[in-house]
Amino acid sequence: MEFAEHIKTANVEDVVLKQPFHAPMKGTLCVTGHHLLFSDRSGDSTWQLLLLLRNIDAIEKSVENLLGYSSHTSSNFRPAVSSGTITVKCKDLCILQLDIPGMEECLNVASSIETLSSLDSVTEMYPFFYRPSALSLDDPWGLSTPEKHYDQLGALQVKWRLSKVNSDYSVCPSYPHSVIVPECVDEQALLKAARFRQGGRFPVLSYYHQKNGMVIMRSSQPLTGANRKRCKEDELLLQAVIDGSDKGYVIDTRSTQQAHQARMTGGGFESKSCYNSWKRIHRHMEKGKVLQESLIKLVEACSDQSHNMDRWLSKLENSKWLSHVHTALSTAGLVAECVERDGHSVLVHGSEGTDTTLLVCTLAQLILDPDTRTLHGFLSLLEREWVQAGHPFQQRCARSAYSHARLRHEAPVFLLLLDCVWQLSRQFPLALQFGEPLLLRLAKEAYASDFGTFLCNNQQERCGLDLKDRTHCLFQFLLRSSVREQYINPLYESTDLAIWPSVQPQSLHLWTGLFLRWTDHTQIMEEAREEIWSIVTEHCGRS
Amino acid sequence: MEFAEHIKTANVEDVVLKQPFHAPMKGTLCVTGHHLLFSDRSGDSTWQLLLLLRNIDAIEKSVENLLGYSSHTSSNFRPAVSSGTITVKCKDLCILQLDIPGMEECLNVASSIETLSSLDSVTEMYPFFYRPSALSLDDPWGLSTPEKHYDQLGALQVKWRLSKVNSDYSVCPSYPHSVIVPECVDEQALLKAARFRQGGRFPVLSYYHQKNGMVIMRSSQPLTGANRKRCKEDELLLQAVIDGSDKGYVIDTRSTQQAHQARMTGGGFESKSCYNSWKRIHRHMEKGKVLQESLIKLVEACSDQSHNMDRWLSKLENSKWLSHVHTALSTAGLVAECVERDGHSVLVHGSEGTDTTLLVCTLAQLILDPDTRTLHGFLSLLEREWVQAGHPFQQRCARSAYSHARLRHEAPVFLLLLDCVWQLSRQFPLALQFGEPLLLRLAKEAYASDFGTFLCNNQQERCGLDLKDRTHCLFQFLLRSSVREQYINPLYESTDLAIWPSVQPQSLHLWTGLFLRWTDHTQIMEEAREEIWSIVTEHCGRS
Secondary structure: OOHHHHOOOOEEEEEEEEOOOOOOEEEEEEEOOOEEEEEEOOOOOOEEEEEEHHHEEEEEEEEEEOOOOHHHOOOOOHHHHEEEEEEEEEOOOOEEEEEEEOHHHHHHHHHHHHHHOOOOOHHHOHHHOOOOOOOOOOOOOOOOOHHHHHHHOHHHHHOEEEEOOOOOOOOOOOOOOOEEEEOOOOHHHHHHHHHOEHHHOOOEEEEEOOOOOOEEEEOOOEOOOOOOOOOHHHHHHHHHHHOOOOOEEEEEOOOHHHHHHHHHHOOOOOOOOOOOOEEEEEOOOOOHHHHHHHHHHHHHHHOOOOOOHHHHHHHHHHHOHHHHHHHHHHHHHHHHHHHHOOOOEEEEEOOOOOOHHHHHHHHHHHHHOHHHHOHHHHHHHHHHHHHHOOOOHHHHOOOOOOOOOOOOOOOOHHHHHHHHHHHHHHHOOOOOOEOHHHHHHHHHHHHOOOOOOOOOOOHHHHHHOOHHHHOOOHHHHHOOHHHHHHHEOOOOOOOOOOOOOOOOHHHOOOOHHHHOOOOHHHHHHHHHHHHHHHHHHHHHOOO | OOHHHHOOOOEEEEEEEEOOOOOOEEEEEEEOOOEEEEEEOOOOOOEEEEEEHHHEEEEEEEEEEOOOOHHHOOOOOHHHHEEEEEEEEEOOOOEEEEEEEOHHHHHHHHHHHHHHOOOOOHHHOHHHOOOOOOOOOOOOOOOOOHHHHHHHOHHHHHOEEEEOOOOOOOOOOOOOOOEEEEOOOOHHHHHHHHHOEHHHOOOEEEEEOOOOOOEEEEOOOEOOOOOOOOOHHHHHHHHHHHOOOOOEEEEEOOOHHHHHHHHHHOOOOOOOOOOOOEEEEEOOOOOHHHHHHHHHHHHHHHOOOOOOHHHHHHHHHHHOHHHHHHHHHHHHHHHHHHHHOOOOEEEEEOOOOOOHHHHHHHHHHHHHOHHHHOHHHHHHHHHHHHHHOOOOHHHHOOOOOOOOOOOOOOOOHHHHHHHHHHHHHHHOOOOOOEOHHHHHHHHHHHHOOOOOOOOOOOHHHHHHOOHHHHOOOHHHHHOOHHHHHHHEOOOOOOOOOOOOOOOOHHHOOOOHHHHOOOOHHHHHHHHHHHHHHHHHHHHHOOO
């Protein structure tokens, strides 16, 4: 595609930009293939705003003829007095307004934004064009591989092996090329187990708890169907996970009813008769459309200007977002309890195994494993449990809370994860090496990015596009010494203990740093953080 | 009264104490005239809990005969197996449980608590008995006097004077002995104005804004009654306040309807025809019973254990507490805007002028005046605007959220003030020299204290009891170098600017440090605060 085709008006002068925390500015607006660039040269120095078009979720345009009697005036006058306003609603929840002189210019710019912000083809997206001088395409890509992860697991290696059964992604398109499975289960058995699980997502290792040797596995639902089909290999695989211990827990992220209904459409669950060492516990977690609508309602509530306390609290409740946070943390807490306190292994799945499953596994690891609470450890965890484990970022994060296009696959599951991590960081201010700014950055990058990390839906797609060689890696970038500093929590003190979150409703709070980011007082919070930071670094040399 | 009369059982052994953040402990319970003392000597060192009986808001007792077939057993056995439980609900919202062996002992202890925690006579209260070796009754009492305050006001003195018209408290029992009024209004006029205002609370100076010479006055409602009575002296007094400026604002903390209704019972408002330079603005603020019930509902919501997010948010909304915070901060913001931005003087009153009036005047000063944001300045402000200005602490803070006795005069107005100050400290983390621990301490001291500061309803009563010579002063104590340190905000950086609070509902938060203080995660917050504190003091020598 030629981007130029979609840009009828590339430059407009005398545009007025209105944005949070700034007085209105007059300057030049420039539309490029991937950005809106606004420059105000009126002051001593140039002030610029560079907005990734991909970050734009929705626009609203209103065109008006200022004189209001256009039909009576000479057509020569019209362009001069007509003007338009484009309200730009971003995926990072910021709302900008552009007052553009000239009706035609306004409509042209709006049309360019609409087209260019919704490109379908991945290779046309900005990460394939982003070439900053400080980065090289030869820089390392990613933080970890399944191989490295396996090497780090030490004691586990005795009874577990790295399987390459998926090396060409044919067994499970949404899995990485290698996965960790029990030593005694051969490739042939894995192939059969994969055919028995939705999307080929047979049970694989997610986490190994060094303290007691218990594990967290994850998969998709078994395809038992209405006829209660069985798969011996799948049963043996899970039996091998338990390996002598008396039992394991299946944490099913659907309600009992949903799990039973799933059989009608070919899905199912691990019945007691076939998996008699596994105790099934159902914890219903919302996903997909319900979650997306919850986010939309929450963002709508946050922008309510009515100055009515009751109305705000009622809307907040009605959005149910905090209920989803509550359920996610409770379920992760349950998984962590099974592993650490009860001393049993756990298998987590819902239906596809690419959303709530990953959410629960990730949070359980943060609760249990101190290594995942460092900056490097957390980014590695996200890479392993979200990027490599096949969370379909492209589908889930195509649109955000403002879009009118209700696409089928959108869901803020990753945002919900970040919110839950924020709750952890709030409840345990010393336990995480990273702070809110990192979570905010990740929330933004997942929806619109200069980097390739969150592109595509799985490793197979990334591999097909040579993403590693054609884009830069966000996680590597965030760990650069010049960058990482701003994401470090100055209060961090590592602890080996599990951090058990309080899931009392009273303990869970709205993530104001994200959802009310563009209101005034959030700026002041930022100021306080900077103050703490400057005290710690400048005075104590603790960076 | 002899306290001993009310103590039938002074000591009980083998009592089990259950309290938040501690494992149950077994020890000796001792009842004295003013305290419950629990000592656990089982460990290497003695662990003690000393609870002021005055801090107890309500108790619940349940007595049970453990064998359950008492009538069939010999009466000798009964006392040994019967036991009782006393649940102690404190005014600082902490809930303790005492398991007491012996039914009789339990009933005796409960009866002692009930009587001794509800003493009516002020001179029987603990501040009259508190004699720590580190303090002397000769120490200075109080931080400021009306005289000192007047001396500090500099430029104001030209047109204002210190009136001693109330030196024997006969003109206005709830005012201090001296008040600041316009120079040109003589004592005779004040006497007449006082007769025209409820409780004699004629308009007096609350705050002088150095930047532009505007003032905040406060009073009670004018007693116009149904016949629209006038008082020339009151009108001239307010005219003198404006002094050449074009107008002033009356901020009436009642709705227009309430103000009109007040005339039926002898009250009223400043009508446009009689006070034509004053523009009246009504901002309805709840007080009294409504506020008390709001607090009760909020505390009930906070102790809800249902683990249901929707229910919690719904109960929080239903308590309306945050709505009261919202209204208080908005109204104070309005007053501050009139003074600073609009450049006009303001008179604040509702009906009595001892509750919402003081709340609004105090918050407006915190917004406008940097001097009130230091530890010393804030305590002086409270002394001036609450203690000396006649907030009836004894009536308002006799009981708190757990008491079943619904007394007529209880109302958490002072608690609401502290909550609003907490919101300010949250929105402006650098602007206040004191932090949450001070606000928590004050919340506790207002309801039950070793000190005399919050005793009685006004200065006349305090004077009559020689409070100054017979009790110790809390404010002086809090400023001692060994004590003040724990109340200082390590991030404080003074600013001369006004701090305009955001009153968007989304910016106002539940004060978890107070209302959820006895839940787990609050402890972790405390830990973080200590960490920041230790970084700042130990490493940087910034104390």
